[in-house]
Amino acid sequence: MSDLLKRLRAGDRRALARLLTHVENRTPLGIQAERDMYPLTGRAHLIGITGPPGAGKSTLVAALIREARRQGLTVAVLAVDPTSPITGGAVMGDRIRMLDVTSDEGVFVRSVTSRGRCGGLAPALCAMAQLLDAFGFDLIMLETVGAGQDDVEIARLADTTVLVLVPGLGDGVQALKAGTLEIADIFVVNKADLPGAGQVVRDLRVMQRLVAGAVEPAPIVSTVATTGEGIEELLRGIVEHRRQLEATGRLAERAQRRLLAEARYLALEALEDQLDEALGRLRDEERAALAARQLDPRTLAERLIQRLRLSLPASQS
Ligand SMILES: Nc1nc2c(ncn2[C@@H]2O[C@H](COP(=O)(O)OP(=O)(O)O)[C@@H](O)[C@H]2O)c(=O)[nH]1
Ligand SMILES: [Mg+2]
Structure with missing residues (x-):
């Protein structure tokens, strides 16, 4: 076994960071790491956070990290920003620095830039998430800009998909593509401190009544990511969603499909x-x-x- 892999198994974070690069670039060592660590995967809660640019996803992720740490949960974040991978990563980095958790062993943040050959996110992200899962993080958050196909991919990858909306989205909820709404396990109406947030919530409820069938409507949580308002409720909702998936056997079903x-x-x-x-x-x-x-x-x-x-x-x- 390579030295890096031994260190990874021993819980060395620097080895983790380096092996993630190998996994992302699918080097032979990365492929070996994936295989080697695979038996240790399947424990983490994969959470997709998606929504339009500027909705406050990164701020929300930072707030969720803080809340999760308060509860003693460890968190890894993979941030993908196809429009601006570098600044996207830097912005996320800023938020994390703001949190003052850079020395916290229970938090790991990484931006992902590479895409699969078909333009898709899934292969690299999936493999990287698996490595983080094997490493032992409780929560793995995947932040992506809502850009159609990526949303759907994230939903397929995650146990729980959180769709972040904000007031002032042009035509509002109606402007969202039908498929985008369907992927949400939880709706977040962020920037609840701004005018129009209440209207977004009402629009969502109307929409949910229109499409309501046998499925239970996804919870809607209002947040102010910048102050932490609603974050505890959001994390509770996220954890509860996974608990329900587990209780009904749908978690294993989803994992197998994935x-x-x-x-x-x-x-x-x-x-x-x-x-x-x-x-x-x-x-x-x-x-x-x-x-x-x-x-x-x-x-x-x-x-x-x-x-x-x-x-x-x-x-x-
Ligand atoms: N007023 C207000 N601004 C927010 C809130 N959450 C985030 N922002 C701001 O919205 C901007 C975009 O946030 P960011 O997290 O980078 O959005 P992302 O592109 O979705 O990741 C930043 O200037 C944040 O400070 C909120 O709840 N209320
Ligand atoms: Mg962001």
């Missing part, structure tokens, strides 16, 4: 790589035959499939 999706994604990625490779090795005669209408694409596709070397890229052993 892990299958991850396996599918990894297999698909490897297949794509090898398919591209096989296409690159295409013989000149075949290219010519294709153009001359002597070889049809379907037959070529069959040949390509036969030429695939069906295995995942090897990890360091």
Whole structure:
């Protein structure tokens, strides 16, 4: 076992930070770390925090960290800001410094910049979250800017998805895409100190009545992230959501769906790589035959499939 991995298992945070980079970049050592630590995962509560830019997500995360620490829970944060990864990370860093928890072993914050090949967040984030889970953090918060696809991915990744809304969102709640509302396990109406917050809450309630079916409407929590108002209630709601998932067996169901999706994604990625490779090795005669209408694409596709070397890229052993 590599030295880094030994240190990780011994609870060394610097080893954790370095291995997270390996996992993010999917180096052989990162892949090895994922495999090695996998049996230790499945304990942490994964919490997705999403919503439009400027809604106060980072401030909210900082406030949640403070509350969680007060309750003796350890917290790791992965902050993703696709529009501005660097400043996004820096802003989060500022908030954390503000908290004065940089020397607190129970808090770990990291910004994530890399994206999967298909533009998706999930592969890197999922693997990084797993490493943090194995390391033993109680709560893992994933902060992402609400940008359509990312929201949905986060919801798939998280046990509990918190959608942060604020007053003054143009057309308000109506402007949100239907899919965005559906992913929320908990709604937060942040900046409750500003005019219009009450209206957002009322709009949400109306919306929930309209779509209400068998499902219980998601709780709505008003917060002022800058002062900490409503944060205790929010954390209580988050913890309660997971407790309910566990009690009804839906937690295991979600986890299984997530892990299958991850396996599918990894297999698909490897297949794509090898398919591209096989296409690159295409013989000149075949290219010519294709153009001359002597070889049809379907037959070529069959040949390509036969030429695939069906295995995942090897990890360091
Ligand atoms: N008035 C008010 N401002 C807030 C509140 N929460 C956050 N802000 C401010 O909103 C701005 C954006 O916050 P930030 O956490 O960076 O938003 P993010 O882009 O969603 O992460 C900052 O200037 C915060 O100080 C709140 O509850 N009330
Ligand atoms: Mg932010």
